[in-house]
Amino acid sequence: MQLAAVIDAGGVSEGAAMLGLTQPAVSRSLAMLEARVGEPLFIKGRRPLQATALGSQLAVQGRAIISASRRASDVVQGFVRGTTGQVRLGGVPFFIDAMISRMVGEFLNLEPGVTVQQAYMNLPELTAALEANQIDIGIVPIGALDLGPRFVFTEILPGRNIVACRPGHPLMRKRPLEAGDLTRYPWVAPLPGSPLMSDLQMILMSIGMSDLNIRYSGGSLMSVVHVLAETDALAVLPFSVVFAQRQENRITVLPYDIPQPNRSLGILRLTSGPRNPAVERFAGYIISAFEDLKHVIRRHERSVVWAAGPDSSM
Amino acid sequence: MQLAAVIDAGGVSEGAAMLGLTQPAVSRSLAMLEARVGEPLFIKGRRPLQATALGSQLAVQGRAIISASRRASDVVQGFVRGTTGQVRLGGVPFFIDAMISRMVGEFLNLEPGVTVQQAYMNLPELTAALEANQIDIGIVPIGALDLGPRFVFTEILPGRNIVACRPGHPLMRKRPLEAGDLTRYPWVAPLPGSPLMSDLQMILMSIGMSDLNIRYSGGSLMSVVHVLAETDALAVLPFSVVFAQRQENRITVLPYDIPQPNRSLGILRLTSGPRNPAVERFAGYIISAFEDLKHVIRRHERSVVWAAGPDSSM
DNA sequence: CGCACAGTATAGCAATATGTCATGAAGTTG
DNA sequence: CAACTTCATGACATATTGCTATACTGTGCG
16 A cells, blocks of 8 residues: 555655655555565655655555545545435335336435345245344335334334225225126235235125135236226225325216225334444435325315315314 | 454454464553444354444454555565565567567566556657656667666667568569668558658668658558568668568568667666665576576577578688 | 756654464353 | 353453654755
8 A cells, every 4th residue: 555655645744644644654664565575666766755666566556545545534534424325125016117216216315325125025025134233224015913022113104005006996986886896896915915915805704705806816916906997807906105196087987885905015124233324314205105195195185075075184 | 453353263362362462452452442333243142252333343453554554564564575566567569569579478477566567758748757757668679878876777688680570571582682672661660750761761871862752651560561562662670670570471571781880788776776675586587597598599590590501610 | 957846755753553372261062 | 041152341462543743855046
């Protein structure tokens, strides 16, 4: 490192200053290096200090070490500030696709030094991945069940499912809507193993039917939305997911009340995980983004209510 | 470096062994690093030692430092053996193009770790470049003049100029050849400033003419050969340069004796330059290659003489 | 040619970083 | 739960590495 600094600075004194050392210190360590190597690193008796071939080649490695060292400091600094690092995120597909990925994009703009590595997974794999230190944070809907003291769960949105369909769906005009109406149309089922799958079972039980006419299953959110928009199919979806799609106006909420799962979307983390400011920042950003989202949803519902007719209860 | 070694080796003890240190030494320096950083680098209480995010990121830089350090050792080792390094070569264009570049190619095959950086220059710039440590070695024809004690000159081939022309040139059949014949054909002049230029002047004086019909000048060796081969032009060239082109059979030696310069091709180096085994190896290779070349030339001339007719003098 | 100056090497010394050995603590495994 | 492996800690030695002060050497100018 000293060799590189001296060669780059053009003199022992300047090179020493560049490293925050005194000239004698550098002079001596270079002399010792020369002795160790057994070859001159500088051409003696030249005033504009001139390196030998060997000196220049060694300086290349010295520069590499200097820059690696500097980067190491940057890594540490960036880490404690949370402005550098990697966030390994796991989450259920629909929420990730509908909302989280958008927030990730905004977060990446705010924190240019952070990278996000994301994997789709449901609750069982997610807890395993957290414990195996494969992910730092999970975004998942969780029921009342307690996962034990090893995990900490932060709710970010209360769970609320609805039946979704395309805006021009025939059932949108039918009043009153009855359970039997729902079974007359094809259904889109969510990914097997996802929480929505059990919600769908629950709804089936509540309306007293044993099965639905499931025409499509296993698709990602984008695929499901496309199918809903192009057909008269119905699907159980989290309200927030449908809400996030409101701009596109491809799917809407069918005004039929279904049993609600006792479940909330939230952030799952290890209790005793090592501090990671980048992850904390990310979690904070997600939480505040959902805080904002709740307000937007409230305003939106109010306006929908008003559009349907004045309601003093808000 | 220790962090990287420990993470790569999968344990403190193994990592320490990999660096030739004892386990407590590494254990403590890592503990001190953790204290300095203020963040854990490892997840405590996990038997297959697991690094935190910060630990892994710092290890990346550690690996960079390890490899730079290892490369530095390689550079030194390769340098003292002469198997690694850079040879900065300066030389006159015609010799470089005709012979040296070919030998450089052979040398590069022998020494895969050596790179050759070459620059075309004539004697004045060459000595300046040597003194300024811009080149390590020069290949140049030098006259009797002594350059002083700062330079050491190693002759590799006695200078010998001939008049070159294409094999089917009309003068090749004319006997006897007289000075006037030479002036009736166009000439190709070498690069201005090159030693051949002064040789050409000398030849002019010797045949009592003040100027020649110079039709082409300033070309590299390949260009000159092309022009000679396509026209009836003549040129003064070093015999060895023409000899090196014998395979292509594009130019040949016109059997007309011209005044010979008191000059030899050789290797010019600084007397007090820093030892550079790669350069020494290169110089040694060039010298031995020219040694071989001299033998080939001798055999060739003998066979030419025999072809012309038996000669008891050899 | 020699003097002044800038820059580099050397000397002496102090602090600390870094190593080793011995040993205790903690986690893993049969 | 005991044996074993692996990591952390303590006590100590020493080599590295830093600093201040000073001698040396090459450079440039009168």
